[in-house]
Amino acid sequence: MKRTALTVLLVLIGLAVIAAYLTLFTVYQTQQALVLEFGKPKRLITEPGLNYKIPFIQNVQLFDKRLLDLDSAPQEVIAADQKRLVVDAFARWRITNPLLFYQSVNNETGARTQLSAFLEAALRRVLGAASFEAVVRDDRNDLMRKITSELNAKAKSFGITVVDVRIKRADLPEANSLAIYRRMQTERQREAAEIRAEGEEASRRIRADADRQVTVVKADATGESERIRGTGDAEKNRVFADAFGKDADFFAFYRSMQAYKGSLRSGDTRMLLSPDSQFFQYFNDAAGGPGGSSSSLPKPTATEDRARSGTSVAPSSP
The missing domain is CATH 3.30.479.30 (Band 7 domain)
Structure with a gap:
């Protein structure tokens, strides 16, 4: 008897669970439901919660509320x-x-x-x-x-x-x-070529200006150096002229010594000259020329003698 009652109770509980499963349904926060009865809309549910339907007669269509x-x-x-x-x-x-x-x-x-x-x-x-x-x-x-x-x-x-x-x-x-990229590339290359050409032109202009300035500076420096050299030569000639006016023989003798110093250098120096050449006039005659009279000139000094003989004598102390 108890076993039969327990079996009936279990059966009733099972039927209740099945009925609840077929009758109840849940609508979540992200959903909205449409209750259909034989395919026709009966009820719209937009709020979340537990709802019901008639089993085998009604069914539920769920739709998403989200984006x-x-x-x-x-x-x-x-x-x-x-x-x-x-x-x-x-x-x-x-x-x-x-x-x-x-x-x-x-x-x-x-x-x-x-x-x-x-x-x-x-x-x-x-x-x-x-x-x-x-x-x-x-x-x-x-x-x-x-x-x-x-x-x-x-x-x-x-x-x-x-x-x-x-x-x-x-x-x-x-x-x-691709065509646009190629056209853009060509345009950029053209602009780069123009910029390079402008840079080359500016470079040539700057270089030409610098060369012109260098030429002007060199010309100014050359002119100034020539002017200074001319001034020096004029002063030298003036000094020589003054010296020549004071003692012509000494001036001739000094110029000959300068010539000897420049031509008769150490080493193998060879010269082919006529015996009566004016170059060695002070070697031939104390008067400064071959055949000249020595009485018309003052007696040569020790320095002149040493110059004619080519010997080196230490100067005596006064």
């Missing part, structure tokens, strides 16, 4: 200035009307398919009316707002709100990019 992403495939767009662009964009959206969402696209897969088509159309329409510079640099934020607004206008009929649309990459096709 969902839509990443479109890269596509080629022709801008207003007829430049081709490869655009890679993405969108952020959420389900704001689960009932309309369920009735229009049923689930996230259908929603993504519809939104992808709408996003591609909006990208082509908005970017096609803008220039390449506006898309890449100048007005991208304004263009993104326009695309978001157009996408939202179409997504509302599906119970969807598009929060934002962004362009990850907007670039030229690879072939166009």
